[in-house]
Amino acid sequence: xxxxxxxxxxxxxxxxxxxxxxxxxxxxxxxxxxxxxxxxxxxxxxxxxxxxxxxxxxxxxxxxxxxxxxxxx
Amino acid sequence: xxxxxxxxxxxxxxxxxxxxxxxxxxxxxxxxxxxxxxxxxxxxxxxxxxxxxxxxxxxxxxxxxxxxxxxxxxxxxxxxxxxxxxxxxxxxxxxxxxxxxxxxxxxxxxxxxxxxxxxxxxxxxxxxxxxxxxxxxxxxxxxxxxxxxxxxxxxxxxxxxxxxxxxxxxxxxxxxxxxxxxxxxxxxxxxxxxxxxxxxxxxxxxxxxxxxxxxxxxxxxxxxxxxxxxxxxxxxxxxxxxxxxxxxxxxxxxxxxxxxxxxxxxxxxxxxxxxxxxxxxxxxxxxxxxxxxxxxxxxxxxxxxxxxxxxxxxxxxxxxxxxxxxxxxxxxxxxxxxxxxxxxxxxxxxxxxxxxxxxxxxxxxxxxxxxxxxxxxxxxxxxxxxxxxxxxxxxxxxxxxxxxxxxxxxxxxxxxxxxxxxxxxxxxxxxxxxxxxxxxxxxxxxxxxxxxxxxxxxxxxxxxxxxxxxxxxxxxxxxxxxxxxxxxxxxxxxxxxxxxxxxxxxxxxxxxx
Numbered sequence: 001x002x003x004x005x006x007x008x009x010x011x012x013x014x015x016x017x018x019x020x021x022x023x024x025x026x027x028x029x030x031x032x033x034x035x036x037x038x039x040x041x042x043x044x045x046x047x048x049x050x051x052x053x054x055x056x057x058x059x060x061x062x063x064x065x066x067x068x069x070x071x072x073x
Numbered sequence: 074x075x076x077x078x079x080x081x082x083x084x085x086x087x088x089x090x091x092x093x094x095x096x097x098x099x100x101x102x103x104x105x106x107x108x109x110x111x112x113x114x115x116x117x118x119x120x121x122x123x124x125x126x127x128x129x130x131x132x133x134x135x136x137x138x139x140x141x142x143x144x145x146x147x148x149x150x151x152x153x154x155x156x157x158x159x160x161x162x163x164x165x166x167x168x169x170x171x172x173x174x175x176x177x178x179x180x181x182x183x184x185x186x187x188x189x190x191x192x193x194x195x196x197x198x199x200x201x202x203x204x205x206x207x208x209x210x211x212x213x214x215x216x217x218x219x220x221x222x223x224x225x226x227x228x229x230x231x232x233x234x235x236x237x238x239x240x241x242x243x244x245x246x247x248x249x250x251x252x253x254x255x256x257x258x259x260x261x262x263x264x265x266x267x268x269x270x271x272x273x274x275x276x277x278x279x280x281x282x283x284x285x286x287x288x289x290x291x292x293x294x295x296x297x298x299x300x301x302x303x304x305x306x307x308x309x310x311x312x313x314x315x316x317x318x319x320x321x322x323x324x325x326x327x328x329x330x331x332x333x334x335x336x337x338x339x340x341x342x343x344x345x346x347x348x349x350x351x352x353x354x355x356x357x358x359x360x361x362x363x364x365x366x367x368x369x370x371x372x373x374x375x376x377x378x379x380x381x382x383x384x385x386x387x388x389x390x391x392x393x394x395x396x397x398x399x400x401x402x403x404x405x406x407x408x409x410x411x412x413x414x415x416x417x418x419x420x421x422x423x424x425x426x427x428x429x430x431x432x433x434x435x436x437x438x439x440x441x442x443x444x445x446x447x448x449x450x451x452x453x454x455x456x457x458x459x460x461x462x463x464x465x466x467x468x469x470x471x472x473x474x475x476x477x478x479x480x481x482x483x484x485x486x487x488x489x490x491x492x493x494x495x496x497x498x499x500x501x502x503x504x505x506x507x508x509x510x511x512x513x514x515x516x517x518x519x520x521x522x523x524x525x526x527x528x529x530x531x532x533x534x535x536x537x538x539x540x541x542x543x544x545x546x547x548x549x550x551x552x553x554x555x556x557x558x559x560x561x562x563x564x565x566x567x568x569x570x571x572x573x574x575x576x577x578x579x580x581x582x583x584x585x586x
Contacts, residue, residue, distance in 0.1 A: 004316040006317045026317075031524040036231055036232045040492070048317065049318040050222065051220075
């Protein structure tokens with residue numbers, strides 16, 4: 001099963017989320033993830049339903065992308 | 074003529090005996106004796122569709138006659154709107170709102186309750202910013218309501234589900250819950266206000282909207298599970314049932330369905346109090362009664378739970394509508410295609426209040442009285458910024474936005490077009506001007522990203538495939554063309570923003586396809 005990464009239009013820059021747009025990740029762009037309280041204060045994504053925020057957000061997405069590409073990006 | 078307008082939020086029509094012997098998604102009957110009893114008396118509309126979605130956009134359609142989604146998302150009553158309550162009270166009619174709908178009091182949706190002579194707000198449902206104690210609500214209850222990681226007990230964030238856990242903490246009797254309060258208070262109000270010559274009473278029950286937190290006997294009525302089991306949610310997240318935040322096991326989904334069903338039956342029983350009052354006080358001969366809902370709620374239908382995030386299937390858009398009018402033809406069924414915005418003109422007509430010109434609403438009274446059989450050829454429905462959908466009553470056609478497109482937002486306020494409940498954000502990029510075809514007033518206009526409920530063009534034969542399991546767009550190009558023409562004509566009739574056409578890929582090189 002691929003990991004599911006969910007983000008909404010306000011929670012995370014599309015360019016950042018798109019780094020994990022690979023075959024091994026189900027990347028889901030949503031209008032709203034019902035997490036407006038978090039969203040208002042900081043960027044976040046949900047990885048298989050688990051909350052990921054900065055400072056881990058960027059590194060988590062990069063590591064997910066690296067796994068899928070074998071680090072060759 | 075009085076008007077009693079009852080909205081039951083998120084009420085799926087297939088959970089009502091008047092529309093279906095058994096709901097699509099479960100293998101048991103759901104008790105709706107009182108709504109069925111009302112349907113026996115009323116005119117039942119078989120082809121009634123939502124317009125602008127979800128909650129507050131539907132209410133702007135009902136209460137102001139504006140089909141808003143081509144121009145604007147979830148937002149307030151605008152200064153140029155003419156709400157039913159304002160027009161009625163200016164005509165000497167007593168107006169009353171009874172509701173537990175917290176959205177009226179959140180950021181971004183002001184102006185809906187202020188015009189009523191009286192309003193009662195039953196506190197505590199959903200995210201209502203009401204109780205602040207106990208600081209730590211009961212853990213087992215929280216486990217059924219929220220994710221501790223995204224909704225920490227001690228967080229001050231907006232939309233923290235702990236609000237509901239605190240508000241409902243200590244609920245003991247059935248009468249402590251929301252629908253019982255809303256409908257019993259409505260029944261009392263009807264009896265207490267018999268001396269007024271004419272009234273408009275709007276009852277907006279947030280139930281059966283989630284959270285599906287219901288007392289016994291309803292909690293165990295449709296399940297053998299322990300309804301307090303912390304592994305079983307009563308407030309599912311919207312999305313796919315198969316992945317991510319919204320993933321549910323089969324057991325969890327069955328439980329959510331059972332609690333939704335229990336909520337429907339609870340609402341039905343307390344709605345019965347209102348019917349009893351109408352009987353006892355002899356109000357039927359002087360009162361039009363409308364029962365409807367803003368939208369449905371997916372409970373595993375097509376793999377989804379909730380609304381908003383997926384194709385606007387009929388489970389969301391094909392809504393119940395039943396109208397009792399003392400001068401109705403003979404009750405029975407109306408097959409004509411109708412839509413949410415039509416209730417505005419219907420209510421004003423029933424109260425003999427002069428209707429503003431140039432609204433998007435068409436009165437349903439000729440259908441109720443039996444003086445007409447047809448009403449609309451097609452109905453547009455959808456969410457601002459996403460797909461535009463159209464039905465002719467036989468097919469539904471769903472047209473997604475173009476990739477990387479933007480949608481223009483028009484309002485006198487600076488709304489958050491994608492995050493509706495948080496404080497408005499001051500913008501530096503808007504234009505201002507008289508951009509709306511139905512008013513000379515100036516509004517702000519600014520772009521925001523379009524968003525996707527699906528990426529492909531979709532066509533469903535709802536007459537033969539009511540659950541919309543098969544997209545026949547590829548197999549039926551002539552029907553696609555006909556439905557797309559209906560969609561274009563619908564946008565033309567509304568004088569929708571020119572930008573909607575390229576956004577939806579309806580223009581190529583400046584010409585219509």
